[in-house]
Amino acid sequence: MSTADNCSSQPEANASIGRMDRPAELTRNIDVSNLVDSEGGLIDRSIYTDHTIYGQEQRRVFARSWLFLAHTSQFKKPGDFFTTFMGEDPIIVTMDKTKKIRAYLNSCRHRGVRLCRADAGATKMFTCTYHGWSFDLAGALKSVPNEQAYPEDFDRNKWSLIEVPNVQIYKGLIFGNWDHAAEPLEETLGDMRYYMDAMLDRDPEGTEVMGGVMKWELEGNWKLAAEQFATDWYHVNMSHASALMVLSPTGRGPKPEIVATPGRQFVSENGHGAGFPTHPKSRFDAKPVHEYYDYEMLRERLGDAAVEGPMTTGHATVFPNFSYLPVNGSIRVWHPKGPDKIEVWAWVLVDKSMPDDVKDAQRLYNLRTFGPSGIFEADDGENWSEIQAISRGFVTNQVPLNFQMGIGSEKEDGTYPGKTSELYSDAAGRSFYKHWSKLMNTPAWHEKKEEA
Amino acid sequence: MSNSLNIGSIDDIDEGEAKVIPGDENGTGNDIAVFHAEDGNFYALDDTCTHEEASLADGWIEGTEVECPVHSAKFCLKAGTALCMPATIAARTHKVEVTDDGLVLYPNVAANADA
Ligand code: FES
Numbered sequence: 001m002s003t004a005d006n007c008s009s010q011p012e013a014n015a016s017i018g019r020m021d022r023p024a025e026l027t028r029n030i031d032v033s034n035l036v037d038s039e040g041g042l043i044d045r046s047i048y049t050d051h052t053i054y055g056q057e058q059r060r061v062f063a064r065s066w067l068f069l070a071h072t073s074q075f076k077k078p079g080d081f082f083t084t085f086m087g088e089d090p091i092i093v094t095m096d097k098t099k100k101i102r103a104y105l106n107s108c109r110h111r112g113v114r115l116c117r118a119d120a121g122a123t124k125m126f127t128c129t130y131h132g133w134s135f136d137l138a139g140a141l142k143s144v145p146n147e148q149a150y151p152e153d154f155d156r157n158k159w160s161l162i163e164v165p166n167v168q169i170y171k172g173l174i175f176g177n178w179d180h181a182a183e184p185l186e187e188t189l190g191d192m193r194y195y196m197d198a199m200l201d202r203d204p205e206g207t208e209v210m211g212g213v214m215k216w217e218l219e220g221n222w223k224l225a226a227e228q229f230a231t232d233w234y235h236v237n238m239s240h241a242s243a244l245m246v247l248s249p250t251g252r253g254p255k256p257e258i259v260a261t262p263g264r265q266f267v268s269e270n271g272h273g274a275g276f277p278t279h280p281k282s283r284f285d286a287k288p289v290h291e292y293y294d295y296e297m298l299r300e301r302l303g304d305a306a307v308e309g310p311m312t313t314g315h316a317t318v319f320p321n322f323s324y325l326p327v328n329g330s331i332r333v334w335h336p337k338g339p340d341k342i343e344v345w346a347w348v349l350v351d352k353s354m355p356d357d358v359k360d361a362q363r364l365y366n367l368r369t370f371g372p373s374g375i376f377e378a379d380d381g382e383n384w385s386e387i388q389a390i391s392r393g394f395v396t397n398q399v400p401l402n403f404q405m406g407i408g409s410e411k412e413d414g415t416y417p418g419k420t421s422e423l424y425s426d427a428a429g430r431s432f433y434k435h436w437s438k439l440m441n442t443p444a445w446h447e448k449k450e451e452a
Numbered sequence: 453m454s455n456s457l458n459i460g461s462i463d464d465i466d467e468g469e470a471k472v473i474p475g476d477e478n479g480t481g482n483d484i485a486v487f488h489a490e491d492g493n494f495y496a497l498d499d500t501c502t503h504e505e506a507s508l509a510d511g512w513i514e515g516t517e518v519e520c521p522v523h524s525a526k527f528c529l530k531a532g533t534a535l536c537m538p539a540t541i542a543a544r545t546h547k548v549e550v551t552d553d554g555l556v557l558y559p560n561v562a563a564n565a566d567a
């Protein structure tokens with residue numbers, strides 16, 4: 001399996017992006033410098049509610065960042081496809097005849113109908129249901145009913161599918177970027193790779209996703225969820241108190257040393273974050289999964305620090321909107337659906353070599369804790385929705401939020417790669433918003449006018 | 453009298469699959485698709501869909517029908533009949549025989565005709 005090169009094979013089609021030279025009023029940009037104080041740890045609530053800021057985010061954050069598309073195990077043969085979103089842009093991900101993974105805008109080039117309506121499947125052509133324009137797996141426009149009625153200079157190459165020019169894979173995770181000149185995925189991830197490897201690289205065979213995608217809707221701005229998974233262990237003992245009580249072996253709640261656990265939080269300049277308790281006996285919660293693993297072998301493979309930290313319990317976000325939980329294999333995207341709404345898409349990730357009964361145990365544990373009605377998941381969503389529901393109040397909206405925990409605590413600790421802070425800290429949240437505001441204030445590829 | 457063409461072993465085409473015999477090989481100038489249908493039999497039609505341009509060999513074989521991969525018109529593999537919109541014109545059939553030496557195609561001989 002491979003990915004497309006750094007340039008689109010439909011350059012003539014992609015030249016249509018922004019072709020009509022739109023008036024500037026449609027793309028008004030706001031200077032967000034005063035809305036994010038990453039040094040002082042203050043965030044203005046308008047960044048969660050304002051529609052202009054939301055539009056600017058689509059253009060300057062989502063249209064130029066590496067966004068998670070799908071897992072390689074979803075594509076086995078040419079024509080296998082999966083439909084998703086990059087920001088609010090609808091995307092078809094498919095395997096072409098040469099087994100390349102390619103991603104296209106899921107919108108017919110004729111009058112814009114959603115081209116592929118299925119969640120996933122296998123096909124030979126993507127044919128529009130409206131007038132029948134039909135595109136092959138390489139995105140080329142192959143059939144135009146009544147084509148002879150078009151002007152002589154009608155050129156099918158120009159009307160092929162818009163292709164995501166940059167698709168790259170990191171250990172089974174497929175990411176796409178609309179910026180063909182974007183820094184390569186692996187460089188953008190940087191030290192985050194070490195923390196991701198603790199989940200993606202336990203098995204020499206790699207990982208796969210099980211079954212379909214669980215999807216649910218929440219009231220809330222997408223950043224509330226992405227930021228929490230980057231930086232927030234703080235909420236665990238409060239928000240998830242009832243779940244922790246139920247799951248403790250005694251039924252009387254976790255031991256004090258577990259509540260006061262030490263741990264680290266990775267802080268990335270590119271906005272990623274990952275936090276995890278550290279303990280020599282860190283283990284997987286689902287019993288069959290715990291019993292399956294040979295922790296000594298994992299120590300050899302990943303190193304002691306990874307096994308005692310980010311391999312099991314913890315949280316992480318790859319900027320901007322891909323998050324995961326290694327202990328239960330939940331990988332998810334926070335799809336923005338307007339400033340006030342998130343669509344959560346969650347997969348269950350397991351090691352390929354696991355026997356089926358262990359995979360199934362992990363899947364059930366995942367559903368019970370972090371599925372759409374999981375006993376932890378519901379706690380988190382409820383908080384984000386409660387933030388959003390009241391945030392349009394005039395006074396409410398101008399009272400800054402606090403991100404001051406652990407200011408100045410970021411350092412190289414000699415054990416974990418990159419800069420880390422304490423487990424209980426807002427450090428990765430501050431850097432998440434710092435990176436967000438940098439992108440928001442910097443023109444993107446589509447804003448640079450071509451030289452004549 | 454008409455030409456016939458040995459087009460290989462029956463094992464070359466799995467059930468539910470098809471193979472294209474290019475126009476310059478089959479002598480008609482038009483590609484011919486040979487289908488191994490789900491009734492176990494072999495049938496041949498002009499490969500190009502009668503609606504627009506598409507290779508029926510790339511289509512989906514269901515029972516003794518093929519669905520065009522482009523706009524989903526269906527054709528009867530036995531008679532070539534166009535079974536649904538957007539196709540309205542039948543696909544031309546060609547006779548295929550299973551012999552001890554393998555598959556024999558009779559280009560331009562209708563499926564139900566004598567060779
Ligand atoms: S909108 Fe797709 S063919 Fe017309």
Ligand code: FES
Nearest residue numbers: 501503504520523
């Ligand atoms: S080309 Fe076959 S149905 Fe249109």
Ligand SMILES: [Fe+2]
Nearest residue numbers: 235236376380
């Ligand atoms: Fe939580």
